[in-house]
Amino acid sequence: MNRRSFLSQITAASVAIPWLLERDGLLAAEGPVKPDLDVTYDLLPKPPHFRPRAKAMIDLFMFGGPSQMDLFDPKPLLQQRNEQRFPGKVSADNAAGASNKIFASQWKFKKHGGCGMDISELLPQMATIVDEVCWLRGMKFGSNAHDRGTYLAHTCGLVSGRPTLGSWLTYGLGSLNDGLPSYVALTAKAGLPVLTQENWTAGWLPSVYQGTMVRSEEPRILNLDPPPHLAGKGQEAQLALLRSLNEKHRAANPGEQDLVARIASYELAAKMQVHAREAFDISNEPAHIRKMYGVDDPATADWGGRCLVARRLVERGVRFVQLHIAANENRDWDNHNSIGKNLPAACVAVDKPCAALIRDLKQRGLLDTTLVRWGGEMGRLPTAEATGTRETWGRDHNGKAGCMWMAGAGMKPGLVHGATDEWGHEAIEGIVTAPDFHATVLHLFGLDHKKLTFKRNGLVASMTDGQPARVLTELFT
């Protein structure tokens, strides 16, 4: 789908819903704000504040803190001074076991593409998409704890209980599809991610905006088949009766937003029985596509399958898709030790699938309207977490620098933006904070982060909630 047809679709769907006007009016409201019991929270498409660039987002969440100086941000000084004492001090807020020894990258870098982006030999496939991607070396979410960094990455705040980005987007814009959840969390084969459901919670937004978790293998969604004797008319009759019972119950309990969400969940479930199997089924994808994503190679099957599912979902109008790493497996980016062994393993799992995703979105014309983010919650230190032998050395957390990339939906392709200091220790140029990141994403979707608000217990809350946040327009085409 090209941009024009997408925009026309949005306009067509943009019924003038009093909802938005009312919400705008709120900003001028004085005194305690009351929640809207008369507002129905649903997934109908809502008009954005201004012309959007993005229609959908795929968040490839690299939990653990990928090592920027080993992947995207070569630092020759580390090679020159390998194992010497780090001058000055590594950030005093690091978590565990940092030494003062400078720790050179063990991998070679090469410049790639027209943009000349340096990519480590660990990511040969990503090296082939450098000119499609906007590289952000100035990531600085500010926390070097996994939980807080993850909260920052997903909710823009430091504490639990806040709504996640996908929830804000579905709350602000509704859903563009009719038979699938609009916010999908694709979990790993090995299990749930760290912080489990908090990764896709709606926080204090109505629960209809929370993410739906999907398994990593078939059946990716359980219970899609109606029992044979009720399939068709029988279940339709059941749903009709259920709806009338639930509506009556809801009318008697107008203060309970969760009831609305549950009623909606049955409607969605009914439609998912028709659409979801096809949407999640990658078995009929042509061989060359399966190969491209590495679906049939055990090393890449989990990520590859899920990246392919993500593309299929976006094609079908899903608003926000998130891919997670399991808490229970060791294939993540949290390379405290044995980075020489563990980082390559983490890279192999995602390199090919992620590159394939970008290429595939592009060849289908979806990249114009689909924002893809690749990144974790923090980066790593230029010094060694030096325990045991050199083989077991690793790098510790670093909240002051990291690496991520964004692609599609009007992000400048082939832009290498931002820089860290000579050690890769701290972002110094083109800094992207968590509020900047979220304000920018909302902006791409046509939403003003200050205007997208929700009233709760006498306050008006927003994603950035008064934190300094800048829309990084310099990254846009």
Added chain:
Amino acid sequence: MFGELLTGAIGVATSIAMASLPQPATGATEPPPVPIVFERQVRPILKAHCFQCHGEDGEKQGGIDLRQRRLMVQTGALEKDHLSASELLNQVRSGDMPKKGKPLAPAEVATIERWLAAGAPTARPEPEQVPGMFFTEDERAHWSFRPVAKPAVPNNGQKHPVDAFVAAQMVGQGLNFAPAADRVSLLRRASFDLLGLPPTPEQLKSFSNDRRPDAWPRAVDALLSSPHYGERWGRHWLDAAGYADSNGGGKDSPRDDAWHYRDYVIKSVNANVPWNQFIREQLAGDELARLTQSGAPEVLKDETRWQQVAATGFLRMVPDTTTDDNPDPMAAREQVVADTVKMVSSSLLGLTVGCAQCHDHRFDPISHTDYFRLRALFEPFLNPSKWRSPKARAYPAYRPEEDRLNKEIEARAAAVDKIRTDLIAVEYAKYLEERLLPLPEAVRGVVRTAWMTEGKKRSDEQRALLKKYNFEFGREDHLRFLQNREEQEKERVKLVAEATKIREAKVSRVLMAASEIGGEPPTTHRFHRGDFRQPKEAVPPGELSVIEGAPAIPERDTTLPSSGRRLAYARWLTSGKHPLVARVLVNRFWSHHFARGLAPQLADLGMRSDRPAQGDLLDYLAAEFMESGWDLKAWHKLVMTSRTYMQDNRNPVAEKKDADNVYLARMPLRRLDAETVRDSLLAVAGNLNPEMGGRPLTVARHPQGGVVLGKELSNANNNVVHSVESLGPAAYRRSVYVMNRRTLPLTVLQEFDLPFMSPNCAQRAVTTVAPQALMMLNDRLVLEQADVFARNVIKKNPGDRPSSVWVRVLWQRAYGVSPSAQEIAASLSFMEEERQRQAQKSATAVESTERSLAALCQVVFASNRFLYSP
């Protein structure tokens, strides 16, 4: 790998700006002017931005120490006679400091300026000794760190103390209580709360007809005396303890003996064991029982002491992967210790103590050393340097008669095993001959010999021979690969099941327990930056320093065979003087009645948790709980007889003004939790098996996806499940008895937010998503229970056409009320249409009728009225 999950800190630069995030920056009012002093306004700024290099953990870069005014003067940061020219101000104003991280916000610089202009006052004379960590008065005065003082009940005309506190807060909010809930809603609410099950029609009838003035307290008493109460409230505590039947990690190997702890909890809660005793037993039951390695058999003969030792299973519930193949075995042990500290502190102290594992807590007054003081309580029993595997920590406690019984059982099972192995041998022998028959007679003998020779011992000629004649099949321990042996294979499967069943009758008396090996306890060291490879000074056991009034914990109590550390600590926690324990417990209890705690973050009552709007009520309830002798049943009764608890769901004014229900002017609907959804389905279907205790119900990977109850019949590698064998009536026991294998959560429970224990769960998530709806529409269990309901009801009330009697029974059981005329009409026409459809689909007349009622029952199961407690 994620030990540092809660232990890292946020970047210094952002801590101040973001700490207040939960409250959006709107509607802020100017605080009344407070006199500026170092401790209150200035120190928090310096703590966040500067202490890490200038004062904390021995760091005094440039010789500067900013922890006290006195030290600032001493080290030259303050110019005593010319305060406004002080280096401190110059540095932060110019942005030269802090060197790392963001500069101070203008408002923060202004605060420092204001302080200096005021003469740099301190609230009180500063102590000469700066302890390991220095707490401000504000930190010490944080509400949850202060002793629990029982507040006076407001005198506002409310008869019930809980209502008096709640009403006091409503004043000024323009709120008032909702009217009382009707009797049916009330009993349903109480039954879900206390038992996790809906009330039976009989219970409802008897309560509705009870016109005595004390009908309600009697009804509460009746519920509290049900054995289901312990299953429900035991489960709540098992969340906090992180109960699991597996060891966690990637391998997640099973834990065969964890269930003794689960049964101990359920039994204790049912017996209303005072919670001070309950906590003491769980933290130090081994010390109470004077358990020693060699004396264990003697100790465990005594039932009381057996229970005490079983209680310490609490301390063994965290993941323990130390018997897995770990690249770094020491790290795996250390993870167990860290998880133990985290589990205990989140469940009993309600603090994120784990955040101080690597450095001083960034928000709370918990020093790095404090963390190791707590660790020193557990180190004598965990002792990473003299690690004992989970197996080595298990205590078999068989009585002689149990030993005999188990041997008898084993002999019976072995006899069945023999029949099975004989069967396999005979069939293989026959099969061999069948295969040999077509071969030339001359080679039959040599092929037979070759095949019967053990694989490794076969000569090259023999191998070639077998290959030539396609005789390379091996001898399996089943008959699946043999042609025409279906019957025999069925027989073999039956024999396997039979033997397993026989063995299940064995008594298990093996406890997972905490225990110390005696002798000199290991020394606990502070680990530099939390890294166990960098031990620093020794740290004695003790309470968090910010908590006042704690007794000294002995390093070695010579009157005990163990160190006595945990016992001393447990006694302090339950002394009635500890500020946190009762508040944390009562807050959690409250959340199980009202959907949220009086303080919303159940596991974090630290500095980021402001004193809640209902703080007085929380303190009153905590004090009352302790004064009553830590009597939970009495506490339930106190709370449940309040107007606050008994009020209706509806209160239009409160719904508008107070959507989060902070002021408690109505009872919110609460979605049933995972276990209650499943158990209620079974109860309404009339299919709940009330058997209590014992080995967990095994879970199995279903070949079509998901995890169900049953036994896996799988291939030899255990990675392909062919089919799942039913557990029979045991499959309908309560959910608390379902095996909690961390990586194999029962799907019907997982869909409704069963927690993943990592290491424990202090607060459950509640989600509303389409897969739950799909489950209610299509899941095997839901369909099966609807069928069971239909069959049972029609059996008792026969008829070949849908009957309003059936609808009444369904409504009574599921909703506790009779259906309205309209509901009956709608249900009858729904069923009649369905019956006709089924009849057309060639179902028999009986089937068609049953299916029509089952379809209706399923709609009721799926309805919000069923899934939410009123």
